[in-house]
Amino acid sequence: MSAAAVSGSSRWGTSRRAFLQSAATVAAPLVVPASALGRGGFTAPSERLTLGVIGIGPRCTYDLTAMLKFEDVRCVAISDVQQTRRDAGKKLVDTAYGNADCRLYRDFRELLDRKDIDSVIVATGDRWHAAASILAAKAGKDVYSEKPCGITIADCQRLADVMLAEKRVFQAGTQRRSVANFQKAVELVHSGRLGKLHTMHASVYIPTLDNSWLPAQPLPARDQVDWNLWLGPAAWRPFNQAYCDGKWRGYWDFDSGARLLDWGAHTVDLCQWANQADDTLPTEYEPTENNIICRYANGVKLIIDFLPTPFGDRSPHYITRLGTCPVRFIGDEGWVETGDEGEIVVMPESLQQEIPDAAKRVRGLDVSVHARNFFDCIRSRGTTAANPLVMRRSHVACHAAAAAWILKRKLQFDPQTEEFIGDPDATLLTSRAARRWE
Known part of the structure; x- marks a missing residue:
C-alpha cells in the first residue's frame, strides 16, 4: 500500500478528513454580517462609492475628514508627491476605518489607472487643478476639485468642456453654494425682498503678483519629494521646500489670477x-486703487473689494463680526450681508425677523452638504450645485477682473465668446504655456 493511501490522501492531494471538513463547511448555514448586506443602516460594500485623493495638504484633509463620515463612500487610495503627506493621509483614512487598506501612490496617474475607483478629490496646488481633473475625467472618474479650478481662462474653459464631453459628474469646491446663510442671502435677492438688485460687493484679498524665486536648496530623493511632479505644468524653478509647505501662493507660476x-x-x-x-458674465472690468468695478449688461454693478487681512478694516462696506469672505447684495429697497460666521444682517430691520435659525450655521466652513451633493449626483448622474458651467463663468469673471488689475486699465469683455475686446495684452493673459512634465 502506498504512503498516499496510508495517509488517506487522494491522488488530487486532498485528504478524506479535509474533504469532510470542507463539505461540512459548505453545508453549514452561512453567517454574513448585517453590514455586508446593507442592513441595519449600513451600506453593503458592493454599493459603496470608492474615492481616491490627488494631493493631500491641509485643505484636502479638511474636505476628506467630512467625506470619511459618509457610510456609502470609501476612500481607498491617496496620491501625493510628498511622502510625509502621503503617510499622514493614510493615517487619517486608516484610523477612520479601523484598518490598513488605504493604498498610497507618489504618481497620481497610477491611482487613475485603477478601475475600482469611482471618483477623486483634486486638492493639489492651483497649478495642477485643471490638468489633474482633466486626466481624471478621461480616466472615467467623477471629480471634486478644490478651487480655483484653473489658473487661466483657457484652463477653466477646457476643464468645463472636457467634463461635459466625458459626461463626468463635477463639483467645484465652492461650497458656499451649499451653505445655509449664503443660500438665504441669495434667496432674499431672488424673491424681490430687497427690491431691484443694483450693486453687489465681493471681498477678496489684496491681489499680488510675485515673480521672484526662493533660493535653491538641495533636491530631495524622489520618493521623499517628487519635485518634477510637484511642478507639473508650471514653469521650472529650483527646488525650495517652502513651496511644498504652502508658500507658493502669490507666485505667478503657481497661483491663480494674482491671488484674486x-x-x-x-x-x-x-x-x-x-x-x-x-x-453670462460682466461686460466691463475697471480697476481702481481699492477695488475692481465690474458691470453687467443688465446694469447691475459688481464691486470686488480688496481687504488687507481676513478680519481687517472693512469700512464702509463690510461688518467685521460676520467673518471672512463677506458678500453684500444691495437692492433699491434694502440690502443683505453675510460671511463665514453664519450671521445674516438685513436692512430694513423688518426683514431680520424672516431669517430662520436654520439659515445660520455654526462657525467654520462645513463642506458636508456640498460633498454629499457631489456623491448623490454620482449615483443619480444629476447636476451638482457647482457644476462645470457654474464654475466656468464665475472663474472666468475672476480671471478677467485679475487681468484688468494686472494691466491697470479698463477692459471690455464679450460674455458670449468669453474673449476680451480690442486688447491683445489682455488676450495674452487668458492662457499660459504648459511645461512638459511627463
Missing part, C-alpha cells in the same frame, strides 16, 4: 448666483 481667486472663487461666484448670471 483665493476668495473670488467664492465671493464672485455668489454674486453671479445672486444676479442670476450663471449663464
Whole structure:
C-alpha cells in the first residue's frame, strides 16, 4: 500500500478528513454580517462609492475628514508627491476605518489607472487643478476639485468642456453654494425682498503678483519629494521646500489670477448666483486703487473689494463680526450681508425677523452638504450645485477682473465668446504655456 493511501490522501492531494471538513463547511448555514448586506443602516460594500485623493495638504484633509463620515463612500487610495503627506493621509483614512487598506501612490496617474475607483478629490496646488481633473475625467472618474479650478481662462474653459464631453459628474469646491446663510442671502435677492438688485460687493484679498524665486536648496530623493511632479505644468524653478509647505501662493507660476481667486472663487461666484448670471458674465472690468468695478449688461454693478487681512478694516462696506469672505447684495429697497460666521444682517430691520435659525450655521466652513451633493449626483448622474458651467463663468469673471488689475486699465469683455475686446495684452493673459512634465 502506498504512503498516499496510508495517509488517506487522494491522488488530487486532498485528504478524506479535509474533504469532510470542507463539505461540512459548505453545508453549514452561512453567517454574513448585517453590514455586508446593507442592513441595519449600513451600506453593503458592493454599493459603496470608492474615492481616491490627488494631493493631500491641509485643505484636502479638511474636505476628506467630512467625506470619511459618509457610510456609502470609501476612500481607498491617496496620491501625493510628498511622502510625509502621503503617510499622514493614510493615517487619517486608516484610523477612520479601523484598518490598513488605504493604498498610497507618489504618481497620481497610477491611482487613475485603477478601475475600482469611482471618483477623486483634486486638492493639489492651483497649478495642477485643471490638468489633474482633466486626466481624471478621461480616466472615467467623477471629480471634486478644490478651487480655483484653473489658473487661466483657457484652463477653466477646457476643464468645463472636457467634463461635459466625458459626461463626468463635477463639483467645484465652492461650497458656499451649499451653505445655509449664503443660500438665504441669495434667496432674499431672488424673491424681490430687497427690491431691484443694483450693486453687489465681493471681498477678496489684496491681489499680488510675485515673480521672484526662493533660493535653491538641495533636491530631495524622489520618493521623499517628487519635485518634477510637484511642478507639473508650471514653469521650472529650483527646488525650495517652502513651496511644498504652502508658500507658493502669490507666485505667478503657481497661483491663480494674482491671488484674486483665493476668495473670488467664492465671493464672485455668489454674486453671479445672486444676479442670476450663471449663464453670462460682466461686460466691463475697471480697476481702481481699492477695488475692481465690474458691470453687467443688465446694469447691475459688481464691486470686488480688496481687504488687507481676513478680519481687517472693512469700512464702509463690510461688518467685521460676520467673518471672512463677506458678500453684500444691495437692492433699491434694502440690502443683505453675510460671511463665514453664519450671521445674516438685513436692512430694513423688518426683514431680520424672516431669517430662520436654520439659515445660520455654526462657525467654520462645513463642506458636508456640498460633498454629499457631489456623491448623490454620482449615483443619480444629476447636476451638482457647482457644476462645470457654474464654475466656468464665475472663474472666468475672476480671471478677467485679475487681468484688468494686472494691466491697470479698463477692459471690455464679450460674455458670449468669453474673449476680451480690442486688447491683445489682455488676450495674452487668458492662457499660459504648459511645461512638459511627463
